[in-house]
Amino acid sequence: MMTRTAPAQRAAHPSADATRVAVSTVIFTLRRVPAGDVMQVVIPLVRRTRDPHEGQWALPGGWLDITEDLEAAASRTLAETTGLAPSYLEQLYAFGAVDRSPTRVVSIVYWALLRADEIPDETVENVRWFDAADLPRLAFDHNEIVDYALWRLRNKVGYSRIAHGLLADEFTLADLREVYEAILGRRLDPANFRRQVENSGTLIPTDRFRTGSHRPARLYRYNKDVELADRGPLGGRD
Amino acid sequence: MMTRTAPAQRAAHPSADATRVAVSTVIFTLRRVPAGDVMQVVIPLVRRTRDPHEGQWALPGGWLDITEDLEAAASRTLAETTGLAPSYLEQLYAFGAVDRSPTRVVSIVYWALLRADEIPDETVENVRWFDAADLPRLAFDHNEIVDYALWRLRNKVGYSRIAHGLLADEFTLADLREVYEAILGRRLDPANFRRQVENSGTLIPTDRFRTGSHRPARLYRYNKDVELADRGPLGGRD
């Protein structure tokens, strides 16, 4: 599913009087807010350096190359602009209102999950991480797009195991619960959460424990036989 | 949500070495199979009269005009090719694999529901209705697209009231149950179905009854305060 090397040169864009196809991605990850003890959902945005909405923050993206599939374009453009390689990538929606940009642009938007261990230390120039719940005014219709992506994320966390796309290989039940709590924006009962996820068959207990504070917590792994998310007959193709 | 008059002339397409954007629609409706007493899901397909896959059956669609929104393009192209005006229209997915067509085409695909009373008597030339469960080999990747649309329909019928998009204004609970049974492909308990749908708050009982066979059945209407389908922050825009 992941990225490949970017092609050396890109095909010239068609004349501006034609519809052009762009690809953008809403990338979600979790960050522990320094002061408090809660996690928050954050997304990386790119400061625009060109004419439409120059200086404003926008979703990472770029033009679709004529020789690459949609998902490949999403992987490539987000890697080029942010240097990131998410663990999960799924198409969100195609946005194509006539007035969403000065020239006619249809944007195929993807959304992605980034594991905590995939976040690089030094950030790329012109990229900044924002609390998804408290965004500034973004370029184009990107506020609307992020809202929709958040809605999809919250929905999907309820009926699939995508939350695992935000965690490293081994984790405690408290880690997993924190992910759910950050996405859903409410506290969950530890006892009930444990039983739910244990009965779902998606977790494999290891014989390792995480120590350091109070009683050690058992570490779990994901059962790779269970799909991360049910995408129906489409197995992740375009 | 519905169609408008088609523009008199369409902008010339960009040169064939650029990516073009097409819009197609999977239109679902129900038909009572003549012999038996069951309903089946049927979709209209158009016979291709041009080069790629000429003679094969394909989804109704056409090129996106540079001056129209995506949903408007879906409404227009399906009206032009089939003469239909569905009661419900929602974006399905953007298909853009490089090899899905001889030239590079990104298809924004919609899916639609047509009420029984919206089906015209005489069918347009080159349009034929097919049982969705028994399709021939279609042009391009359209078999795959229909499979995905069917999956979405079956999913969505479980957590929204879209089934109502397939019925006339007034209907009996048996009518509604038939819709669910046709979509889900299994029989439902009339008693439990009644309670479920009654408690959902989406139905308004009228004081009219349908007579004709056995005990008369009460007619119901939809509560228009309840959305047909939850589309999140997107209220049906593109």
Place this chain on the structure above:
DNA sequence: ACAAAAGTGTTGTACGTACACCCATGA
């Protein structure tokens, strides 16, 4: 009267929620 569909009642199981309680560790 009888068949058949409309509509009601009852029961059991599964599952989510609330919350009391015990366990194991660091300090």
Place this chain on the structure above:
DNA sequence: TCATGGGTGTACGTACAACACTTTTGT
């Protein structure tokens, strides 16, 4: 020993599936 999070037990309410049963019509 105490505070804290890990982990177990239990009781209650809702939702759904199964199915027996009553009601109302056409024939």
